Amino acid sequence: MTIAGSLVRTAEGEGFVAPGPSSFDLPPAFSVGGLDVTKPMLLLVVAAVVVFWFFYAASRQRAMVPGKLQYAGESMYASVRNGLGRDIIGSKDFMPFVPYLVALFFFLLVNNWFGSIPFIQFPTFSRASMAYALAGLSWVIYNYVGIRRHGFAGYLKLQTVPGGVTGPILALIVPLEFFSNLIVRPITLALRLFANMFAGHILALLFATGGEYLLIHGAILIKPVGILAWVLAIAIAFLELLVQFLQAYVFTLLNAMYISGALAEEH
Amino acid sequence: MTGSLNMIGYGLAAVGPGIGIGLIFAAYINGVARQPEAQSRLQSIAILGFALAEALAIIGIALAFVL
Numbered sequence: 632m633t634i635a636g637s638l639v640r641t642a643e644g645e646g647f648v649a650p651g652p653s654s655f656d657l658p659p660a661f662s663v664g665g666l667d668v669t670k671p672m673l674l675l676v677v678a679a680v681v682v683f684w685f686f687y688a689a690s691r692q693r694a695m696v697p698g699k700l701q702y703a704g705e706s707m708y709a710s711v712r713n714g715l716g717r718d719i720i721g722s723k724d725f726m727p728f729v730p731y732l733v734a735l736f737f738f739l740l741v742n743n744w745f746g747s748i749p750f751i752q753f754p755t756f757s758r759a760s761m762a763y764a765l766a767g768l769s770w771v772i773y774n775y776v777g778i779r780r781h782g783f784a785g786y787l788k789l790q791t792v793p794g795g796v797t798g799p800i801l802a803l804i805v806p807l808e809f810f811s812n813l814i815v816r817p818i819t820l821a822l823r824l825f826a827n828m829f830a831g832h833i834l835a836l837l838f839a840t841g842g843e844y845l846l847i848h849g850a851i852l853i854k855p856v857g858i859l860a861w862v863l864a865i866a867i868a869f870l871e872l873l874v875q876f877l878q879a880y881v882f883t884l885l886n887a888m889y890i891s892g893a894l895a896e897e898h
Numbered sequence: 899m900t901g902s903l904n905m906i907g908y909g910l911a912a913v914g915p916g917i918g919i920g921l922i923f924a925a926y927i928n929g930v931a932r933q934p935e936a937q938s939r940l941q942s943i944a945i946l947g948f949a950l951a952e953a954l955a956i957i958g959i960a961l962a963f964v965l
Contacts, residue, residue, distance in 0.1 A: 646900075652963050718942065819953055826956035881949040884942060 647844045650836035655757055655829070674755045678741040682734065711736050711883070719887040724894050728887070731772065735765075736883040739824075743875035746832055747868050754828035754875065759821070762828075766821035769886045774813070777893030789895065812892075820885055827878045831871045838864035908962035911955070918951035 659667030689704025697705060711733045716725040739756070746754030756762045777786040791808045792801065838860050846857030926944035930937045 714938075714942075718938075819957075822960060823949065823953050823956055826960045827952075830956070830959050877945070881945060884946060885949070888946070 647841065647848075650833055650840060652829075654833070654836055657753075670753055671755045671758045671761060674742065674745050674751065674753060675761065678738055678745065678755065681741050682737045686733075686737075707737070708733055715880075715883055715887045719884065720891045720894070724891075728890055732883055732887060735886060736879055739765075739879035739882055740876060743828060743879050744872065746828060746835075746875060747872050752835075754832055756824050757828040757832050759825045759829075762821040762825035763817075765824070765882075766817040769820060769889065770817040773886075773889040773893045776890060780894055786893070790893070816889065820882065824878055824882050827874060831867075831874055834867055835864060835871065838867060902962075904962040908958050911958040911962075915951050915955035915958075918954075919948055922947040922951060 657670050659669050660673060661668055686704055686708070689700050692698065692701055694701060712725075712729050715736070716729045716732050719725075720728060742755040742761075745751045746757070756765075774786075777789065780786070781789055790812045791805045793804060793808065796804055842857040842860030842864060844857070845860060846854055849857060922944055926940055929940045
């Protein structure tokens with residue numbers, strides 16, 4: 632509790648309710664046959680439609696001399712294809728995964744930026760279940776391609792036995808690697824995305840609602856602090872834009888690395 | 899004065915990843931300064947390291963709310 636906060640409290644007699652995890656429990660927007668549809672569910676669909684529409688519109692003409700839209704679409708596609716696909720997975724195997732990586736990156740980017748777009752302002756992946764679903768998809772994909780490439784036993788050996796390790800230390804390493812590579816991986820992948828979006832949104836909420844509280848309930852000298860809090864809220868929104876981009880990038884980067892790790896030859 | 903001690907704990911826990919991320923980017927900047935043409939290679943490594951170090955802080959904030 633800051634000094635300003637306690638001053639406000641003594642002046643007013645009622646406390647400021649800080650935003651917490653319950654701020655994310657939105658009431659359902661509408662129900663379809665007993666199924667409650669909430670805002671994040673709607674945003675998920677909107678993001679998928681936006682990404683599909685953008686790339687469909689950009690690739691519809693396919694002119695030899697690209698127009699503005701086609702150029703934008705192609706350079707965005709190429710940045711993921713080359714920067715994440717080719718450089719990480721390697722030029723031999725990367726092509727089958729490019730559609731997944733491109734779709735994943737832009738889907739995440741749009742969903743994350745929903746957290747900073749005015750009037751939407753809810754990052755979809757601040758609901759943990761959404762992030763777990765995407766991480767589960769990634770888990771299925773990298774295990775599937777690994778098993779298809781190396782066979783079940785070979786893949787298990789690749790993921791759990793690091794090269795150059797022999798002798799009794801294996802008894803220690805193998806369970807650890809198994810745990811880390813096959814069990815904890817999707818959980819940290821999901822938690823990283825979820826908690827970043829969650830923390831960013833809570834920060835924005837805190838500055839916005841705290842500023843409002845100071846402005847309305849604060850003593851006369853405290854009121855300007857509320858304005859300052861709002862200015863900081865705007866600054867944080869811009870910082871969040873960067874974080875949201877970075878998280879979409881990191882999620883896709885890690886996906887590419889897991890796939891590349893599953894496809895790697897024996898080391 | 900009321901509040902949750904969890905948040906103080908989380909503040910302390912965030913020091914570690916903070917230092918770690920600082921070290922990662924210091925090394926990245928050093929590397930690029932010495933060899934600018936390696937930037938594209940170093941960038942993905944730096945961001946990967948940043949994400950892994952940051953995960954500790956992130957797990958911390960999740961636990962601070964949960965516990």
